[in-house]
Structure formats: structure tokens, C-alpha cells
Amino acid sequence: MDLSNFRILGVPATIYYIPNFITLEEEDCILKHVYSVPKPKWTCLSNRRLQDYGGVPHEKGMIPEKIPDWLQEYIEKIANLNIFDGKKPNHVLVNEYLPGQGIMAHTDGPLFFPTVTTISCGSHTVLEFVENNEKRDKICDLLLERCSLIIVKDDMYTNYLHSIREVDSDNVSGCANLNNCTTKYLLNEQLKRGTRVSLTIRHVPKVLKIKLF
Numbered sequence: 001m002d003l004s005n006f007r008i009l010g011v012p013a014t015i016y017y018i019p020n021f022i023t024l025e026e027e028d029c030i031l032k033h034v035y036s037v038p039k040p041k042w043t044c045l046s047n048r049r050l051q052d053y054g055g056v057p058h059e060k061g062m063i064p065e066k067i068p069d070w071l072q073e074y075i076e077k078i079a080n081l082n083i084f085d086g087k088k089p090n091h092v093l094v095n096e097y098l099p100g101q102g103i104m105a106h107t108d109g110p111l112f113f114p115t116v117t118t119i120s121c122g123s124h125t126v127l128e129f130v131e132n133n134e135k136r137d138k139i140c141d142l143l144l145e146r147c148s149l150i151i152v153k154d155d156m157y158t159n160y161l162h163s164i165r166e167v168d169s170d171n172v173s174g175c176a177n178l179n180n181c182t183t184k185y186l187l188n189e190q191l192k193r194g195t196r197v198s199l200t201i202r203h204v205p206k207v208l209k210i211k212l213f
């Protein structure tokens with residue numbers, strides 16, 4: 001796959017957006033696995049739920065845990081894009097957002113290799129990038145359609161904050177990647193959010209030698 005075809009132009013370096021990275025059948029399969037785990041696998045936060053696969057990243061090093069085969073398939077698919085400087089992703093964070101839920105502005109920080117990839121399942125969302133300053137000046141909004149993959153690297157990874165607003169629907173008109181999307185949206189079209197499950201797939205460089213099963 002020639003990634004340069006998927007680069008989002010007009011935003012700081014570097015974002016790639018690949019619509020239909022997975023099929024609807026693959027999306028269905030991911031959702032079935034995500035929702036078939038025992039309850040304690042979920043970590044419940046005030047504004048979303050999450051699951052960790054591969055271990056819990058820590059500044060002293062991650063204690064590695066085996067990633068289930070159903071997830072390994074998507075790790076391979078992303079590793080084949082050669083965006084991790086020859087390293088293979090070893091951590092997956094699953095986030096579930098109900099309509100109206102989101103995530104506060106943050107950077108992914110030094111625990112991860114400075115590349116982050118996210119597959120969206122079940123619903124679209126809008127990811128917002130802002131300056132890392134007091135004013136939080138807006139850089140861009142990106143529409144993440146279901147089944148898409150977004151790759152964030154370089155300056156966009158290190159120097160800008162990203163967030164998802166806590167709203168039920170999104171006006172997609174201002175999104176910087178509309179030309180790269182699968183659908184042609186109407187001016188000021190408002191998209192109602194459903195439940196979205198995202199898989200954030202990254203490489204954690206600092207891994208301890210101990211193994212948990």
C-alpha cells in the first residue's frame with residue numbers, strides 16, 4: 001500500500017487516513033470479541049470504558065501479556081504498513097465511547113514510539129487537534145469513519161494535543177479529511193454518533209523481561 005495516497009494535506013506533519021481499512025465483517029468480528037470478555041477486563045472511567053491488551057504501559061517498562069490471536073491479525077495488518085521503523089506494535093488499547101462521551105485533550109507521551117494508529121468500529125467520531133498552549137488554538141478536526149484507520153506521527157504526535165468532544169452528534173463540514181472519506185457529506189451535515197469502539201495500536205519500546213499469562 002502506498003501510504004502517500006492517504007496523507008492528509010493542509011495539516012502539520014504527519015497524518016494518514018485510510019477509509020475502509022477493515023471490512024464490515026471484520027468490524028463485526030472485533031466487536032463480538034470486545035464484548036465477549038469477562039466484566040473485570042473493562043476499566044471503567046468517568047467518561048468511557050477501556051481494555052488493555054499486551055500489558056499496561058508504565059514508565060519503568062511494560063510487563064508483557066500475550067495478545068489474543070483475533071487482535072494479532074490487525075497488528076500484523078498495521079505492521080505491514082511499515083510505519084514503526086521496523087518495530088512491531090505490541091500494545092492495543094480498546095476504548096468504548098457511548099454517544100456524548102469523549103476524551104480530554106492530551107498527547108500520548110513518551111511511553112510509546114511516536115506513532116499511533118487507531119481503527120474505528122461501530123460509529124464515526126471527530127478527533128480534534130489543538131495547540132499545546134493555554135489557548136488551545138484549533139489545528140484541525142478529522143472525521144474518523146467506522147472501519148477507518150488513522151495514523152498520527154511526527155510533529156502531530158509530539159507537539160499537538162488530541163481530544164474527542166463529549167457530544168451526541170458532529171457537524172462534519174470543517175473536517176480536514178473530507179476529501180479522503182468514503183462518503184460525500186452535505187454542507188453542515190450533522191452525523192449522529194452511535195457507540196464507538198476504537199482500537200489504538202502502538203509500539204511500547206520499554207518492555208520488561210517478565211511475562212504474565
Ligand SMILES: O=C(O)CCC(=O)C(=O)O
Binds near residue numbers: 127
Ligand atoms: O479513541 C480514539 O480515537 C482516541 C483514543 C486516544 O486518544 C487514547 O486512548 O489516547
